[in-house]
Amino acid sequence: MKHNICILGGTGFVGKHLACALSTEGHTVRILTRHRERHRDLRVLPRVEVINADVHDSQQLQHNFQQQDVVINLVGILNEHGDKGKGFYHVHVELAEKVLAASRASGIRRLLHMSALNADPGRGSSFYLRSKGEAENRMHAAKDMSVTSFRPSVIFGPEDSFINRFAELLKKTPWIFPLACGETRFAPVYVGDVAQAFVRSISNPATFGKRYNLCGPKEYTLKELVEYVARLLQLKRRIISLGRFASLLQANVLEYFPGKPFSRDNYRSLQTDSVCPEDNNVLREVFGIEPTAIEAEVPHYLLNQTSRTRYNLFRQLARRDPL
Numbered sequence: 262m263k264h265n266i267c268i269l270g271g272t273g274f275v276g277k278h279l280a281c282a283l284s285t286e287g288h289t290v291r292i293l294t295r296h297r298e299r300h301r302d303l304r305v306l307p308r309v310e311v312i313n314a315d316v317h318d319s320q321q322l323q324h325n326f327q328q329q330d331v332v333i334n335l336v337g338i339l340n341e342h343g344d345k346g347k348g349f350y351h352v353h354v355e356l357a358e359k360v361l362a363a364s365r366a367s368g369i370r371r372l373l374h375m376s377a378l379n380a381d382p383g384r385g386s387s388f389y390l391r392s393k394g395e396a397e398n399r400m401h402a403a404k405d406m407s408v409t410s411f412r413p414s415v416i417f418g419p420e421d422s423f424i425n426r427f428a429e430l431l432k433k434t435p436w437i438f439p440l441a442c443g444e445t446r447f448a449p450v451y452v453g454d455v456a457q458a459f460v461r462s463i464s465n466p467a468t469f470g471k472r473y474n475l476c477g478p479k480e481y482t483l484k485e486l487v488e489y490v491a492r493l494l495q496l497k498r499r500i501i502s503l504g505r506f507a508s509l510l511q512a513n514v515l516e517y518f519p520g521k522p523f524s525r526d527n528y529r530s531l532q533t534d535s536v537c538p539e540d541n542n543v544l545r546e547v548f549g550i551e552p553t554a555i556e557a558e559v560p561h562y563l564l565n566q567t568s569r570t571r572y573n574l575f576r577q578l579a580r581r582d583p584l
């Protein structure tokens with residue numbers, strides 16, 4: 262069955278892949294954004310509209326939820342102004358409440374919510390993880406709604422801000438690369454698999470009310486991942502994993518750099534391994550998706566990057582010829 266689906270956060274890394282996947286399946290997609298003019302690439306997709314809206318304004322939210330069957334909330338931030346947790350609370354928890362209220366008022370009963378692995382309102386090691394956990398709990402407390410939450414480890418894929426960020430940093434750093442929290446473990450999950458899990462969950466009642474940890478097929482330390490990126494780019498760098506004190510020092514310094522490349526809250530998130538319990542086979546067993554390995558995808562996008570290539574990717578996904 263085809264649905265009208267409204268996505269918040271649909272212009273981001275995951276959102277773009279999800280919009281492509283939903284459009285390919287024949288759904289009609291409405292993406293709410295603060296900057297419509299920046300997302301020309303999304304507007305080439307069939308049945309996808311991109312609308313300027315302030316998602317924190319309940320009236321605008323309710324207005325844009327009219328005639329929609331499903332709402333997907335992907336909005337998330339990794340950094341806030343200051344370090345008190347208020348910004349995280351506003352964007353994660355308060356927005357979740359507004360999404361619930363506007364959905365109710367618009368007669369929408371199906372919600373898909375993006376959380377994060379280790380999100381926990383009490384035990385999360387950072388403001389990011391605690392606010393993500395609180396938002397997830399508030400969504401699932403709404404017993405009149407069919408909510409499904411997704412809790413991925415770090416997500417990789419074309420235009421990610423993980424592998425690509427380290428690639429850029431490695432290129433700029435000669436010889437020795439000091440890496441904070443290098444022993445933290447990850448199970449990177451492919452953005453295409455995450456998007457497919459969302460798509461397959463929409464009309465599957467077995468997934469209503471469920472929360473799914475999403476992990477890729479293999480675990481790596483952060484240091485192993487950065488070494489892999491350096492090898493792919495043929496950069497001879499010595500990756501030095503910093504201890505606790507030096508990592509925290511780095512966070513305290515970089516927190517004040519433009520764009521906050523690394524913050525104290527990021528440091529706190531990295532105190533917990535981002536890996537699934539050993540028996541986690543959600544992608545395969547619940548969604549019938551064979552998890553994609555980093556080695557199968559990263560070389561394609563890391564070694565083949567121009568904005569024209571990316572634009573053509575969206576055109577191809579939209580079944581239009583490359584320019």
Ligand SMILES: NC(=O)c1ccc[n+]([C@@H]2O[C@H](COP(=O)([O-])OP(=O)(O)OC[C@H]3O[C@@H](n4cnc5c(N)ncnc54)[C@H](OP(=O)(O)O)[C@@H]3O)[C@@H](O)[C@H]2O)c1
Nearest residue numbers: 270271272273274275276294295335336337375377415416
């Ligand atoms: N990427 C990962 O590795 C990863 C891992 C685990 C969980 N997640 C979660 O997955 C979700 C999507 O991640 P992503 O990597 O796609 O993020 P992203 O590329 O940074 O995109 C974030 C989206 O959220 C919107 N947004 C950001 N700040 C906002 C604010 N203050 N108010 C309203 N909207 C705001 C942006 O919309 P506009 O700028 O267009 O308005 C953008 O579309 C997030 O909730 C994130 O926490 C991501």
